[in-house]
Amino acid sequence: MNPAARRWVFLIAGAGLVAFYLWGLTGLPGFGNYPGPYGFIINQVAVGQTKATAVVSAINFEYRGFDTVGEEFILFVAAAGVSVVLRHLRGERERSALDEAKDRDAPPTSEAVRTLALVLIGPVVILGWYLASHAQTSPSGGFQGGVVLATAFVLIYLSGQFLVFKRVSPVAITEAVEAAGAAGFACVGLSAVLMGLPYLTNDLGLGTTPGAIDSSGTIALISFFVGLEVAAAFVLIVGELLEQTLLIRQEGR
Amino acid sequence: MHYFPFLVVAWILAVGLYGIVTSRHLVHQIVCLIVVQSSTYVLLLGVGYVTGGVAPYFYDVPVHTPAVDPVVQALALTDVVVEAAVTALLLAFAIQAHKRFGTLDPQELAELKG
Numbered sequence: 297m298n299p300a301a302r303r304w305v306f307l308i309a310g311a312g313l314v315a316f317y318l319w320g321l322t323g324l325p326g327f328g329n330y331p332g333p334y335g336f337i338i339n340q341v342a343v344g345q346t347k348a349t350a351v352v353s354a355i356n357f358e359y360r361g362f363d364t365v366g367e368e369f370i371l372f373v374a375a376a377g378v379s380v381v382l383r384h385l386r387g388e389r390e391r392s393a394l395d396e397a398k399d400r401d402a403p404p405t406s407e408a409v410r411t412l413a414l415v416l417i418g419p420v421v422i423l424g425w426y427l428a429s430h431a432q433t434s435p436s437g438g439f440q441g442g443v444v445l446a447t448a449f450v451l452i453y454l455s456g457q458f459l460v461f462k463r464v465s466p467v468a469i470t471e472a473v474e475a476a477g478a479a480g481f482a483c484v485g486l487s488a489v490l491m492g493l494p495y496l497t498n499d500l501g502l503g504t505t506p507g508a509i510d511s512s513g514t515i516a517l518i519s520f521f522v523g524l525e526v527a528a529a530f531v532l533i534v535g536e537l538l539e540q541t542l543l544i545r546q547e548g549r
Numbered sequence: 550m551h552y553f554p555f556l557v558v559a560w561i562l563a564v565g566l567y568g569i570v571t572s573r574h575l576v577h578q579i580v581c582l583i584v585v586q587s588s589t590y591v592l593l594l595g596v597g598y599v600t601g602g603v604a605p606y607f608y609d610v611p612v613h614t615p616a617v618d619p620v621v622q623a624l625a626l627t628d629v630v631v632e633a634a635v636t637a638l639l640l641a642f643a644i645q646a647h648k649r650f651g652t653l654d655p656q657e658l659a660e661l662k663g
Contacts, residue, residue, distance in 0.1 A: 299571065299656070302570060302571070303570065303571060306566070306567065306570040306571075310563055310566065310567070313563075314559060314563065317559050318559075321552050321555050321556075324552070324555065324596075326551060326552060327551055327552060327553065327554050327555065327595055327598060328598050328599060328600035329599075329600070330596065330597050330598060330599045330617065330618050332618075334618070334620055335597060335605075335616075335617070335618025335619055335620050335621070336618075338619060338620065339605055339607075339612075339616045339619060340612065340613070342619075343607050343612050344612070349606055349607045349608040350605075350606050350608070351605040351606065351607070351616075351619040352605060352606075352619045352622045352623050352626070354619075355619055355620060355623040356623045356626060360623070363627070364627075367627050367630055367631070370630065370631060370634050371630055371633070371634050373634075374633075374634030374635075374637055374638055375637070377638050377641070378637050378638060378641045381638070381641040381642060381645055382641050382644065382645070385648075388648075433608055434606060434608060435604065435606055437626075439626060439629070439630055443633075506607070506608075507607075507608045526630075530633075533637045536641070537637075537640060537641070537644070540644050
């Protein structure tokens with residue numbers, strides 16, 4: 297199909313989609329008129345039941361914790377999938393990350409970028425850990441904190457060289473951390489089963505003060521493991537993609 | 550009663566779909582898919598919004614303060630994670646497609662029948 301025909305087919309289909317969407321909107325209660333009741337009920341009971349002041353974290357790691365196990369393993373499988381898709385194929389060899397042209401060197405990273413990246417690494421690590429460890433208190437959690445932590449490794453790449461990035465995040469260790477994070481979450485759930493309770497029952501002490509660092513039992517613990525898993529998964533994925541651009545070349549290219 | 554945020558959803562969705570259909574570059578097409586998926590964030594958060602409601606975090610506000618729906622916010626978080634996973638995998642496939650066929654144009658790739 298040529299591009300013009302393709303565009304016409306899309307425009308006709310798109311017009312149909314818009315018509316159905318607008319028709320569907322007339323049945324919605326309108327922006328700002330959320331009808332409930334689940335959101336309202338959970339807002340009322342979550343703080344008392346879990347001692348977590350962050351209701352979104354309470355939902356993610358407690359009320360629908362089982363779904364979040366699956367969600368975490370989606371990321372786990374994606375990281376594994378990227379590794380498999382980008383494995384070394386026959387006819388590929390590694391080449392150092394130098395410029396392709398023989399007659400000139402790769403331009404060095406500018407001092408401004410290096411300095412800014414180095415300055416940011418510390419604060420980014422602290423922010424990442426803060427987010428991953430305060431799921432029960434404030435808008436944060438393992439998923440957000442893990443991504444921020446992974447950013448610290450990308451900053452190392454920006455500030456120095458790819459080889460330094462590989463040295464501070466060896467694939468074997470990163471994979472082990474990722475597996476530990478994923479297994480930690482699953483095992484927190486299994487620990488309840490061992491005590492004869494349903495999977496992922498919050499079997500740790502909930503603490504007394506809602507939102508305190510030692511409150512909410514397994515919510516904070518699960519968030520910590522999710523943080524490990526997400527950070528390691530993103531470092532793996534970014535490392536695999538960078539390796540493709542910088543190290544691996546096909547024979548004869 | 551108004552529907553403006555839901556119309557924004559339709560606009561983001563339509564723009565993203567148009568980009569996917571007319572794209573001439575796989576990476577551009579993946580970015581368009583991210584745009585399409587962004588419309589679901591706006592939709593989820595828009596559906597759960599309560600006029601005058603605070604964020605569902607009761608650290609420094611009393612528990613019975615009217616707040617927006619936290620369920621759709623948790624769902625938006627799942628949405629983001631899935632998007633990150635899908636994007637990473639698609640980019641990996643794009644790299645392999647370029648290695649194998651030497652092009653990233655979806656229309657040329659369709660003709661190759663690889």
